[in-house]
Every structure is written in C-alpha cells, then in structure tokens.
Amino acid sequence: MSRRPTVADLRANRGKHQYAMLRVETLDEAEAAAQAGVELLSVPAALLMHPRFRAVAPHAFACPGDNFFNIGGPDKMLDWALTMLRHGADAVYCSGSVAAVRLLADHAVPVCGHVGLIPSKATWTGGFKAVGKTLDQAQSVFAQCRALEEAGAFAVEIEVVPHSITDAIADHTDLFLISMGAGAGGHAQYLFADDVLGQNTGHVPRHAKRYRDFAAEYARLQGERVAAFGEYVADVHSARYPAPQYLVDGDPDVTAAFRAWLSESV
Template sequence: MNMSRTRPTIADLRAMKGKRQLTMLRVMTIEEAEAAEQAGIDIVSIPPDLLLDPRYRDAAPSLFSMPGDNFYEIGTADDFLRWAFKMYKASADAVYCSASYATIKRMADEAIPVIGHVGLIPSRRTWTGGWKAVGKTAESALEILAAVRHLEAAGAFGAEIEVVPVEVAAAISERTSLFMISMGAGRGCDAQYLFAEDVLGQNRGHMPRHSKVYRNFAAEFDRLQAERVAAFGEFVADVERKAFPEDRHVVHMDLAQLRAFMDRIEKQ
C-alpha cells in the first residue's frame, strides 16, 4: 500500500484544473490496479465488478476510481440511479455515463459525481461516422462544445473528450468548468487517458493512433502459452513412461497396517 498519497476528492481535481495534467488508465484487474497505485497513476476507469471486489481498495487506496459501462448495459435513468448509488456505496469517486443528459442530471441531482463523454463516443459512433475523429469542421466542433454545455447544465463533474482535434479540445477545456479527460485529444485538457491493455502491449488487433505501447505483453503471453503446452506435454510423457508419480509424490502405509488390511480383504 502506498501510504504517501491520499485519494483526491472532486474539490481537489477541480482545484488542479489548468495547473497540471493528471494521468488516467482503464484497468481491468486487481493486479493492474495495484500496479497503477504503485506507479503513481491519478485516476482509473474500472469495470463495476472490480470496484465491488473486497480486495480492490486494499490494492488501490489512493486511486480516484470511476466505474463505468455502456449505457445499454445498465438501462434507464432509474437503473442508472440505483447502479450509481451501489457504486458510490462501494467507494466510487465518480461514475462514467454516456447515456442521456436527463440520466446524467438524475444522478447529479443526488450529488453523484458524473463524468460524461463527448467527441467520439464508441457506443454512439454510428451518429458520427464510425471509428474516426470528431470535430474536424467548425460545425462539428461547435456541436462538441454544445454537448459540453449540456453536460454542464445537467450537473456533470467532467467529461471524456475522445479523438477530437487538439485545437478544439484545448479551446473547449479553457472555456468550461468541467474536468476534461483527453483520449487522443491532446495536452490542452486536464488528464491524459489510455487503456492499460494498450500501454502493456496486450492488444493484438488494431492499435489506436492515440495510444502508446510501453511493453510487449502479447509476446510474453505467447511465450507463457508455449511453456504451458510444453509443461503439459512433459506431464503426459512422464505418465506414459511411468516416470510420474515418483515415490516422493505418494504416501505409503505402515507395513503392519498394510498386512492387516491385506489379510482382511483376502478373507472377504
């Protein structure tokens, strides 16, 4: 446990807006959360089930933790409110929501800190042309600004801004009270956000342009899988040639007890 840090509050993050950039990762496991804690990451996005794991806060006591899921996985505004209360009770510092402004307002009205989403929203990408940058024209950039204003009015605390031109993201961040989290939107925002699987090189498919790979876990996973196959094969070979089990792998019966046992079963 890192005892040198305390978990930031909403007030802390608001006070840091425009002063320094924070770091944020999407982590999926206890091990990744613990690594983020030890590495000094500020914010994590996590699956709801991870937050509910009783080991989570022991592993990540000072991480500002934001559970989130696609809006269609959670449901209506009432479903979101019940879900948000459950998350807040389980030590969430904020919740992610890409649902309607009305849904965000329902949670914000109950003092639940909510992070919205503007720009490329994966769950709504059909409206903006698929997996591509959003806000490259003046008109579409103004639409992103309008979305930010709607989030402000709904009571959101912040917003992820994804794959938006750096000039647009910086201009919007300067003109909003929202805490702006950049995913591929440049350094003009308040935090830089990457997925742990990309940072670690676990992603075998398309690598997003905005991501950066720092390790090659995919190669390590391949090596470990080859080692699994080899180890299992050696076990098969040992059994077939009667090299396993050896005497050290089994338990023997006391000789007197064995004789008594054999006498009885022979009489039967």
C-alpha cells in the same frame, strides 16, 4: 497526495497538474496502478465493489463506468450510480442522455460525461474515427460539452478529438477534461491498461502508447504450458510418473497385514 483526490481538487488543479488515468479490469492492475502513482482509475462496477478494491487502491479517485444500454434509462442510471457511491466511487461515468446526467447531478452524484468518439454512439459520427475535424463537428463537440456542463457534469471524457480543438474547448469551459487521444489540452490523460501493457493482439488505437508486450509474454507462457502438459502426458504414458520421490512409503508389515485382511474379508 496521501489522500484520495476530490472533485474539488480536480477542478482546482485544472491547468496546473496533468493527472494520469487508467482503465483497469483486475485487482492486480488496480494495485499496480496505485503503486505506480496513477491518480484516477476507471473501473468496472464489479471491481469497485470487490471487498479488496479499496485495500489495494486506497488513494485512487475511482470512477466506475458502463455503457448506458447496459444500465437503462435515467431512473435506472440513478439507482446504479447511488449503488456505486455506496461502494466507494468518487464519481460515475455516464454516456447516456443529458437528462440522465441532470438527474444524477440533481442527486449530488459527481458525473463524468463523454464527447467526441463515443464507441456506443459511433454510428452517429461515422464510426471509429476522429470527431471534430470539421467546423460542424467541432461546434457539435463543444455544444455537447456545454449541454453536459449545464446539466451538472463536472467532467467529460473527450475522446479522439483534434488536440487543437481540445485546447480551444478547454479555454471556454469549466469542465474537467479527460483526454483519450485528444491531446494535452485535457486535464487528465486516459489510457486503457490493456493498451499500456500490450495485452491486446488486435487493433491498437493510434493514441495508445504501449509500454510492455504482455501479449508476447502470454503467448510464451502458453507455449510453456502446452510443453509442460505434454511432458507430463509422456511421463504418465511411459511410467516415468509417478517416480519413487513422489510416493508415500508404507510400513511393509502393515501392508502385508492389510493384504491378508483383504484376502480373508473380501
């Protein structure tokens, strides 16, 4: 698509096209994602507001997000969301209350909610593990989807939910489902660029497929950095630096005259 997808496009393509979505943190990542054909980008607010963001990712559907406790209650969430729209957001992520989602939707803000494993609310579902493996949990995930849909959300991120449960939910909602580790029943697949690039050195989520090993490359580059700095220190201490090729030559007559002037003046 030669233009940015719209909410109407996403809704119309439910079940017809699987969208690729990435969380990117830098302009370089955003530009690479756009050039690679990633259609949907989750971005920090600061990145969205960077004056070059739309230059590097002109056709990406951009959805900025932050945890609700970093933003505040519904009124502050609305102010934040309107600021995001003014800076070119196509939608906003809201992990806050249903009331917050309803307030945003009432102001025509396209809102993406969150169900399943919600990191900021993981204490309610037993920590960082799959949600929806029991009947009660599956029913709760669907109830949250229904509440968010009724509040006006057009999409939800559904995270680490059994794929069979996601499939069933997709059959009974008009929401655009963004799957993070929740299976192909979602209408978009969502990963973090950090995981795709292998930039993390700690725990890697089960659903995260690593396509590169940037952590190893960064470690190699850090080793090269230390080695280069060490060679520089050794050159300075042994007077190998600065060598003649790194110096600017002066006219001997000018230098002699300058020294004579110094002797007479100082």
